[in-house]
Amino acid sequence: MRDAFDGLDAGCREVMELVDAYALGALDHGEAGALQRHLSDCARCREELSKSQRTAALLALSVRIEEAPSGLRDRIVARAEREGAEVPAWRRLIPSRRTSTRTLAFGGVAALVFAVFLQAQLSNLRGDKDELRDQLSVTSSELEQQRQIVAVLSASDTQKVAMEPASLRSQAESVYNWSQNNAAGFVVCRNFPALSRGRVYQVWLVTGDRAEPVATFLPQDGSCQIPMDMSRMNWHPEGIAISVEPQGGSRTPTRPWFSYAWFNEAANAGGGNHEMRMGILAAAIGP
Amino acid sequence: MRRLGCRDLGAFRALYDRYGNLVYSTVLRIVRDGQTAEDMVQEIFLRIWRKPDSYVAQRGRFVTWLTSVSRNRAVDEIRSRGRRFRYETASPEEQERELPTPEINDPALRAELADQRRLILAALARIPVEQRQIIELAYFGGLTQQEIAERLSQPLGTVKTRVRLGMQKLRAALTLEVRLEER
Numbered sequence: 467m468r469d470a471f472d473g474l475d476a477g478c479r480e481v482m483e484l485v486d487a488y489a490l491g492a493l494d495h496g497e498a499g500a501l502q503r504h505l506s507d508c509a510r511c512r513e514e515l516s517k518s519q520r521t522a523a524l525l526a527l528s529v530r531i532e533e534a535p536s537g538l539r540d541r542i543v544a545r546a547e548r549e550g551a552e553v554p555a556w557r558r559l560i561p562s563r564r565t566s567t568r569t570l571a572f573g574g575v576a577a578l579v580f581a582v583f584l585q586a587q588l589s590n591l592r593g594d595k596d597e598l599r600d601q602l603s604v605t606s607s608e609l610e611q612q613r614q615i616v617a618v619l620s621a622s623d624t625q626k627v628a629m630e631p632a633s634l635r636s637q638a639e640s641v642y643n644w645s646q647n648n649a650a651g652f653v654v655c656r657n658f659p660a661l662s663r664g665r666v667y668q669v670w671l672v673t674g675d676r677a678e679p680v681a682t683f684l685p686q687d688g689s690c691q692i693p694m695d696m697s698r699m700n701w702h703p704e705g706i707a708i709s710v711e712p713q714g715g716s717r718t719p720t721r722p723w724f725s726y727a728w729f730n731e732a733a734n735a736g737g738g739n740h741e742m743r744m745g746i747l748a749a750a751i752g753p
Numbered sequence: 754m755r756r757l758g759c760r761d762l763g764a765f766r767a768l769y770d771r772y773g774n775l776v777y778s779t780v781l782r783i784v785r786d787g788q789t790a791e792d793m794v795q796e797i798f799l800r801i802w803r804k805p806d807s808y809v810a811q812r813g814r815f816v817t818w819l820t821s822v823s824r825n826r827a828v829d830e831i832r833s834r835g836r837r838f839r840y841e842t843a844s845p846e847e848q849e850r851e852l853p854t855p856e857i858n859d860p861a862l863r864a865e866l867a868d869q870r871r872l873i874l875a876a877l878a879r880i881p882v883e884q885r886q887i888i889e890l891a892y893f894g895g896l897t898q899q900e901i902a903e904r905l906s907q908p909l910g911t912v913k914t915r916v917r918l919g920m921q922k923l924r925a926a927l928t929l930e931v932r933l934e935e936r
Contacts, residue, residue, distance in 0.1 A: 483913070483917060486916055486917050486919075486920035486921075487891070487898055487913065487916045487917075489920070490888060490891035490892050490916065490920070491825070491828060491891060491892070491895065492891035492896065492897050492898045492901070492916060493897060493898065494897045494898075494899060517924070518920060520813075520817075521920060521923055521924050521927070522892060522920075523813075523817045523820065523821045524817075524869075524873055524927070525824075525873070525888070525889075525892045525893070526779050526817075526820035526821060526823065526824045526892075527816075527817075527820060527866065527869050527870055527873055528870055528873040528874055528877065529778045529779050529782045529870075530778065530782075531774055531775065531778045531866070531870075532774065532777060532778045532781055533774055533777075534773050534774050534776075534777035534791070534794060535787070535791060538773070538777070538791050538794060538795070539766075539769050539770070539773060541795065542769060542794070542795050542798050542799065543762065543765065543766055543769065545795070545799060546762060546765050546798075546799060546802045547762055549799070549802065549803070628803065628804055630796065630800065675832075705829075721833075728825070728826075728829055
């Protein structure tokens with residue numbers, strides 16, 4: 467007797483047995499990571515997952531509709547109105563992928579040219595050698611950071627996500643850009659408040675119950691650029707977060723997060739793309 | 754959504770009027786706390802205001818995307834707080850009987866959502882209760898299969914099988930309900 471898995475190799479069979487649980491968000495991160503790795507190379511399993519996700523997404527439409535508190539709308543609209551006068555900060559930081567890539571790529575090239583110029587100038591100088599060496603060292607470090615950032619932004623698979631401050635009153639803004647192909651990413655931030663003495667911000671890559679420290683930093687004038695090397699990472703993070711920690715950083719994060727973002731918030735979204743009255747249902751169940 | 758990209762506050766108000774109660778209800782079902790749900794509704798709508806292009810039309814309908822985003826964010830919240838879902842004891846049949854008129858301002862959307870909800874509940878009622886319970890614990894409770902097995906004192910293999918069978922039957926039941934509806 468044939469079953470739905472006939473003709474599939476062992477890897478696909480294994481994945482097909484997991485896709486429903488994945489669509490429901492019921493896999494632990496080890497299983498989810500293995501599945502994601504398989505999916506990146508297997509269109510057939512991606513299609514199967516897509517069907518499961520569309521079915522799972524319908525479950526949200528089974529909830530009993532409750533009336534939201536009457537003042538909530540006004541509060542949300544007032545907050546949006548306060549923000550509305552400005553173009554969102556993340557757009558100022560990264561106006562669009564194409565623009566930002568160009569801008570930062572040009573920035574990187576300019577930094578390279580400047581560094582070459584600086585080194586040439588330095589070689590001609592006969593002043594305080596130690597001071598010059600220090601300056602050159604700082605410039606090289608900044609240059610390396612620029613190089614990493616340009617590499618991420620120039621990659622064909624660059625993705626970005628705006629991180630949300632945990633406090634609704636916070637004006638802090640940050641964006642995480644990353645490239646899986648380059649195994650690298652970086653965080654840019656602005657309007658981060660100065661911390662009290664002995665405290666630093668710390669970046670973490672996280673899953674549901676795991677947080678891996680990535681870097682600590684102190685913003686300069688509220689801003690930061692934090693390159694991240696993920697070449698040694700052997701697991702798939704589900705999100706990125708920033709916490710406030712004691713000087714030197716911590717091994718486990720102090721909650722609540724200062725800001726955070728989840729990479730797959732819309733991963734379960736789906737549905738048909740047509741206008742029939744039962745469109746969502748029909749799309750979920752397929753032909 | 755295009756108007757939101759132009760910072761059109763009227764469009765944002767209309768968006769909330771259309772979907773505010775749906776988002777609130779989805780989140781409330783998961784977090785089970787009115788104040789937390791309010792905070793999260795605010796966060797979700799402001800996120801859309803700040804990033805209207807986070808919705809990509811080619812990937813599906815807006816309402817499905819929005820409820821999925823709401824569900825995922827609410828589950829993140831209960832996971833990070835370590836709080837756990839109290840299993841919804843009302844069966845789909847009971848939920849259908851007590852089906853209220855959804856408080857959504859758009860009559861067409863209200864009718865569509867009410868129809869869809871009725872069909873989804875009818876489909877859920879067609880699958881065995883033990884499979885339905887596990888699907889709901891995963892989707893609304895944010896529990897992994899391992900956690901569900903521990904919660905229900907069932908072997909992990911049983912939970913995995915029920916997830917798979919339950920989802921297959923749900924898909925089949927939805928097909929059946931849509932066909933019955935179209936007669």
